[in-house]
Amino acid sequence: MNFTKTLLATTALTVVAGGAFAQEMANSMTIVSWGGAYQNSQQKAYSEPYVAMHPEVSVTWDESSNEAVAKLRAMNEAGNITWDLVDVVAADAIRLCDEGLAMEYDPEELLAPGDDGSSAADDFGDLIVSDCYIPQIVYSTTFGYRTDMVPEGVEPPSQICDVFDLDKYPGKRALEKRPINNMEWALLCDGVAKDEVYDVLETAAGQDQALAKLDTIKDSVIWWSAGADTPQLLADGEVFMGSTYNGRLYSVIEEQNQPVAMMWDAQVFDLDGWIIPTGLPEDRLARVKDFVKYATDTKRLADQANYISYGPARASSAPLVPEDMKQHMPTDPANAENTFLYNYSFWADYRDDIDAKFQSWLAQ
């Protein structure tokens, strides 16, 4: 009885409050991210200063980004969206946008203009790869190798094709257990020109060509599925070289002082950013919009680079990145001599098909 009374009273209060402040902003936000060092950098650069400005706001962090797509779909079907802002990679954002699960937005309205006076759309430029996507950082998938395992009298690996050269660089490699990036690298090292890679990969013959190239090192590959696997395998000396996200390698090298070095050749740029789920109530949407405007402005994006070695997505943030961090950024000119651009719309179309082939090739 007592409980019911309390419940009724609370509900009534909430209704009154909700009615009175219908046009106001909600005071709580659930932000979904990846956990670990990355989420930490977001908390330090975005949410902590925001909460300092708005002490009435409470921010909850949920570390569910790797299953965000499926969970958002389930929430949408249940008609109860409990997340306010979700951090996803570009490919997932495109999928969520296609499925109608992420909200389309107008960059000029939602995002702040750059500090150098450029409009938001120009400042982010091509990085807004989907109408729903608010990019934050540029990261890259690239290789790290054990410096102490380089054979004597041989130059350390510096070309992407060294990954496929077992004679010169014997030892195990760690590659991600999915076709994306691996197929492109294989084709690059099988004589396909950089700007023709996706044309070749479109054809069944091209896919077979990539798999045949991967076949040459298949027995020496350990396939990873979590970003933390390669750093661990490198630290244990299980593999000689392996692909992973550049920020993970940064922490192995700089923070754990392992004998590991970066190989930036043919690094593949990718993006990480926010999407706002569709179907948020107005007060929560208003709060999220306010937060996003703040968290994606020039200063905040540059500030995040203090905490992690990922490049800010705004052109106007680049000059503000601290000097000692610049050399670790994938976008630094010295590191970005030869980069590869990930083709989002290609993979949105071909992912299922090539994945089936890739998985069946793996299983054989």
Place this chain on the structure above:
Amino acid sequence: MSDATAGAAPGHKKASAAKAAEKPGPMVDAEGRPLKESLNRSLRLQKMRALMLIAPLLIFVLLTFIAPIADMLFRSVQNGIVSETLPRTTHRLADWDATTGDLPDEAVYEGLYYDLFIAAERKLHTRLGSRLNYEMTGMSSLFRQSGRSLDDIGDVYFDQFKDLDPNWDEAMPWAELLGDPEWIAEMQAWDEDSGETMPTFELADGISDLLPLTAETYSAFADYVQSEDGDSPLQEEPWVLVHTALYQDLMAKDVSGYNGPQAAMLKAADAAVGGFESVTFKDGMEGVDGDWLDHPTWETIQMYSPEFTNGYFLNAVDMQKTPDGPAMRDDDQRIYGLLFKRTMFMSLMITGSCILLGYPIAWLLSNVRVRTANLLLILVLLPFWTSLLVRTSAWKVMLQQQGVINDVLVWLGLIADDSRLVMINNQFGTIVAMTHILLPFMILPLYSVMQTIPPTYLRAAKSLGATNWTAFWRVYFPQSVPGIGAGSILVFILSIGYYITPEIVGGTTGTFISNRIAYHISSSLNWGLAAALGTILLALVLGLYYAYDKIVGIDNVKLG
């Protein structure tokens, strides 16, 4: 419950027996009702009471467990999205014969344009694109890009109507032409801040006979504006789709008898449309994306038009739908058959290793002093209380090439440093790690069964001249079989559904079908295929359970 009825029945019997002695005929109870009916009644009451008692649990289980699973499994055949998003297209495409090699006719393209336009406004087209992309690569971008450039067709007519009379680009004349005057009056009286819902759009009388397509598309527009945007159709200019529809209507119909609102504007347009520049829908769609003139695009749409499909199930057994019926996939895309076989084989291996390792431990547990047994039992249960991820990662440390076991073997000089054993990222790693994780599920049922086997039986057998082996094999083992059965069922069913451990230690050859299910649920979002795979897995388990019941008998399974 059966005891209670057994107790109740004799009472009735006695009473009715007395009556029966007085009068022959059907046996009746004390109140004169036939005994059978009375018995049924009391049984039914008891059943009801029992049902009431378990009702909360039953409803809970139904709501939170059975219903979601049934819903999920049902997705394996559901395919309504195609005909819901493209109703006109799929309807008109039904008569198209794909085997002739001709493209569908103009009517289909017309339907496609209308369907796609409305779907794009409602942002449903990309969803359909990703659904069809599971069946045919390239559909996803075809729909996404078509949604963007679809206006090109309508703009042809829109521009000409606008040049004719700027009012054709105004909201109000359109609303007056097509809307019910009463509705317009209500709409004008409606106050946005009053909190009342907007009056729903109504077509003017007779307009849908006069301008059928225009009325239909304008209704769709008005509905969208009102329900999705919350705006008033009196203030929003209609889609260019409506202009296209008006052009078609004016070309086909005679509007000279019309004298309702905006009659002059309509008649002026009617006089002019004959000289309008026009474009066929087929050419228009080709301009939007050349793939609309591809035969396979239409084959796919036609094949997946029905509301229910067996496509997911065919996919789950490495087959695909083709215009000539189901066919096997290309060799290099077959994977699920292999994974199902592997899942079965490895689950059996794991169950077998659990029996081999668990049996002696359970025997030891039930044959030592209670104090020691309890201590050993804690050791068996200890892994239970550790996180699954920790246990799996620990196996990584043990088994990897620079790991503990290899280091020890190298140190002992049993293997050379450059030929360390590969024990992880393959089937061996998965079997070892999962045997360890599932071992308690084998030991516990075995232990509880073995505890009930009196040690005197073994002694009696031996005193009658049996050797140790004969006594064990002929006397002890048969009595422990129910424990093996229970443990095996538990371990086997658990291992069939495991995916975290295989994902971490299985590499490429040690992964299970559940890993693919997880991938389709959380990465590719192909829930239909995941549901089909899950349904097949469930059927396999039920089949094995049935076979087990037939061969061994489920009554012979004991958990304690």
